[in-house]
Amino acid sequence: MGTAEAKQMRLGAKVRGLRRQKGLSQVQLAERLEISPSYLNLIEGNRRPLPAGLLIKLAQIFQVDLHAFATDEDARLISDLLEAFSDPMFESYGITSTEMRELTTASPAAARAVLALHQAWRAQRETTEALATRITDDEQGQTGAALPAPPEEVNDIIQKHLNHFPDLERAAEDLWKKAHLDRDELSSGLVRHLEKAHGVTVRIARWGEERGLVRRYDPDKRILSLSELLPTRTRAFQLAHQLALLAQQQRIQELSEDPALTTDESRALARVALANYFAGAVLMPYEPFLKAVHEERYDIEVIGRRFRVGFEQVCHRFTTLRRRGAEGIPFHMIRIDVAGNISKRFSASGIRFARFSGACPRWNIFAAFATPGMLRVQISRMPDGETFFCLARTVQKDSSGYRAQQAIHALGLGCQIQYAREMVYSDGIDLGNLASATPVGVTCRTCERVDCDQRAFPSLRHRLRVDENVRTNSLYSPLSTPG
Numbered sequence: 001m002g003t004a005e006a007k008q009m010r011l012g013a014k015v016r017g018l019r020r021q022k023g024l025s026q027v028q029l030a031e032r033l034e035i036s037p038s039y040l041n042l043i044e045g046n047r048r049p050l051p052a053g054l055l056i057k058l059a060q061i062f063q064v065d066l067h068a069f070a071t072d073e074d075a076r077l078i079s080d081l082l083e084a085f086s087d088p089m090f091e092s093y094g095i096t097s098t099e100m101r102e103l104t105t106a107s108p109a110a111a112r113a114v115l116a117l118h119q120a121w122r123a124q125r126e127t128t129e130a131l132a133t134r135i136t137d138d139e140q141g142q143t144g145a146a147l148p149a150p151p152e153e154v155n156d157i158i159q160k161h162l163n164h165f166p167d168l169e170r171a172a173e174d175l176w177k178k179a180h181l182d183r184d185e186l187s188s189g190l191v192r193h194l195e196k197a198h199g200v201t202v203r204i205a206r207w208g209e210e211r212g213l214v215r216r217y218d219p220d221k222r223i224l225s226l227s228e229l230l231p232t233r234t235r236a237f238q239l240a241h242q243l244a245l246l247a248q249q250q251r252i253q254e255l256s257e258d259p260a261l262t263t264d265e266s267r268a269l270a271r272v273a274l275a276n277y278f279a280g281a282v283l284m285p286y287e288p289f290l291k292a293v294h295e296e297r298y299d300i301e302v303i304g305r306r307f308r309v310g311f312e313q314v315c316h317r318f319t320t321l322r323r324r325g326a327e328g329i330p331f332h333m334i335r336i337d338v339a340g341n342i343s344k345r346f347s348a349s350g351i352r353f354a355r356f357s358g359a360c361p362r363w364n365i366f367a368a369f370a371t372p373g374m375l376r377v378q379i380s381r382m383p384d385g386e387t388f389f390c391l392a393r394t395v396q397k398d399s400s401g402y403r404a405q406q407a408i409h410a411l412g413l414g415c416q417i418q419y420a421r422e423m424v425y426s427d428g429i430d431l432g433n434l435a436s437a438t439p440v441g442v443t444c445r446t447c448e449r450v451d452c453d454q455r456a457f458p459s460l461r462h463r464l465r466v467d468e469n470v471r472t473n474s475l476y477s478p479l480s481t482p483g
Contacts, residue, residue, distance in 0.1 A: 011055075012046035017108070018062045019044075033057055077111055078104045080355055082446050084118040119152065150266040152355070154273055155345060157258055163346050164322035165277055167251050168244075172281035175243065186283070186308070187232060190239035194224065198246050202239070204228050217242055233309050237279045244278035245271070252278075277320070283309055284317045286326075293321070293328055297424040300375075312395045315413045319346050329419045332388075334359075334412040335395075338369055349415050351388055354443040361454045362440045365412035368392040372408070377425055379417065381437035383448045390414035391425055450474075 019029050026044070030037040033054055042048040050058075081100045104111040175181065179193035194200040205213055205225040215238040216225045224242050226235055244252065256270040284307045296302045304314045312335070321328030330348035336359070337343065345353045353359065359366075364378035372394045380388045392412045417434075420426040430436070441447030444457040453474045466475065 011050045012044045013107075015040075015050065015058060016044040018058070022062060029061070032061055077108060077115070080115055081111055083355055083443060084115055087118070087445075150263060150269045151343075153261050153263075153266040154270045157255075157260055157270060158273065158346055160258075160260070162322050162348055163277075163319050165255070165274065166323070168248065168274065168278045169281050169286050169323065171248050171251070172240075172278055173285055173287075175247075175282060176285060181282075183307070187236045187239060190236060190243065190282075194239065194243060194246075198222070198243075200224050200242070200246070202226065214238065215242065217245075233283070233313070236283055236308075237276075237313070240279035240282040241275045243282070244275035248275075248278055280313060280317050280320070283307060283313070286321075286323060289317060290321055290326060290328060293318070297422060298329070299424045310395070311393065312411055315411055318413065319348065322348070329415045329422055331413055331415050333414075334365060335409050336365060336412075337407075337409050340366070343409065349388060350386065351382070351414065352442045358443060358456070360441045360443065360447070361456075362438055362452070363392070363412065364390055364438075365392040365410045368394050368410040368412075369408075375425070377429065379429070379431070379434070379437040380414070380440045381434065383439075383441055387417040387434060387437055388414045389417050389420035389423070389426060389431070 019026070024032075026037045026040050030040040033040065035054070039048065043050055043054075078100060081104060085095050085100060100111075103114075175193070179189055179197075181189040181193075191202045194202060200217075200222045202224045203226075205216075205227055207227065207229055210216075213225065213227050214230065214234075215227075217223070218225075224239075226238055230238065252271050252274045255274055256267045258270075261267045261270055289303075289307065292303050292306055296306075298318065300311055300314045304311060307314070309317075315331075315333055318328060319331045319333050322330075330350075332347035332349040332351045332353075333344065334342060334346075334353060335344035340358050342353065342359065347353060363380065364376045368374075368376050375391060375393045378390045378392070380390050382388070390412060391414065392410055395409050395411050397407045415423075417431060420429075420431050439449060439452070441449060441452075444455050445459065447455075447459055449455075450459055451474070455474050
């Protein structure tokens with residue numbers, strides 16, 4: 001069975017779920033589709049594919065967008081569930097990956113509820129551990145740890161929109177026309193527009209006035225203060241960010257009211273992320289940026305110099321090029337710190353990232369810390385055979401003064417291997433030699449590779465049997481397991 005047909009075959013549960021939501025019997029829905037109830041029964045049982053004509057009819061009957069039948073969201077949900085059930089607390093239940101897929105397909109709402117319950121349990125455990133640590137250390141102050149839910153929810157919203165917000169793109173393009181912006185004098189043009197259109201005065205704050213300040217807006221006095229330490233590109237970004245909060249307030253508010261954002265903190269964080277999106281679209285307007293991308297074959301350094309932005313800003317903008325009819329490469333992007341904590345992630349390439357545990361140490365993003373500032377290239381092959389072309393490099397925040405400790409992150413950018421030739425970084429690399437690809441996974445507990453010498457935990461996919469008389473590079477190697 002081909003991949004396309006296999007995807008069609010998995011739509012049966014979606015049809016059944018939508019039918020039940022509408023309170024229709026198979027006979028009633030079959031009549032409206034002008035097919036026999038037995039044929040509909042075969043479709044819902046995944047024993048017949050769903051033809052395109054019936055798919056369109058179903059979308060009209062249920063009044064849903066065709067994207068409601070897309071399977072990419074299911075794949076992410078299955079991946080997240082697989083990782084959640086890799087938690088040691090579930091080991092004794094013997095839950096298989098097949099059972100998780102069946103749960104996701106038959107009842108996605110129940111699958112999301114299980115995932116939300118696991119997230120809540122992890123958050124509560126982290127809070128309890130933080131409280132216990134503070135009691136042990138006899139520290140004073142507020143107890144409890146910051147919950148990871150808000151950034152997780154915002155990441156999910158960004159993923160849901162494929163990191164592309166057409167209204168904000170159009171608003172950024174309109175701003176260039178309305179404010180008569182010039183790339184060579186972008187900051188001064190934004191300052192003029194803030195004052196003329198919104199009555200906002202921009203002042204540059206001395207570092208000694210308020211250490212740590214990057215941007216502060218006083219809505220009563222209508223004064224925007226920016227740190228004198230900000231380089232030109234960051235100053236322009238912060239000006240555009242403030243313009244988003246003022247001029248695009250209604251649209252940003254509408255987007256932040258998505259039901260998936262369950263707390264005030266999540267909604268506030270979403271507004272910040274959306275304002276940042278608008279700022280990026282202002283600094284790197286869609287059409288000129290896409291043209292540069294094609295001309296320079298995604299050369300990050302050249303494009304960054306052309307638009308006067310940094311390495312991370314260019315990579316982030318790459319991931320937003322999803323305008324219909326004018327798309328760029330579908331990238332994934334991830335940012336980590338030296339401890340391996342993931343602070344930013346997005347995937348349009350199909351690659352999966354760990355949500356609840358550490359990522360695979362074989363990824364080149366971890367090796368980037370060993371060579372700061374140097375771009376590292378890797379062909380990465382997942383356990384399911386999917387292969388990706390990946391770049392990684394360290395990035396550093398702008399200076400915050402002599403005594404400030406500089407935050408260093410590693411940024412990973414990648415795409416499916418078939419898009420690699422569109423990038424300048426693939427020149428001279430034998431992309432057809434997949435034997436040289438680095439085997440990587442999502443996280444140890446869900447990875448099937450038991451022969452990895454960097455494995456930190458046993459795989460849930462294989463029963464652990466250790467022979468104390470045999471030792472190899474990894475405790476979990478098959479050679480340590482009697483046959």
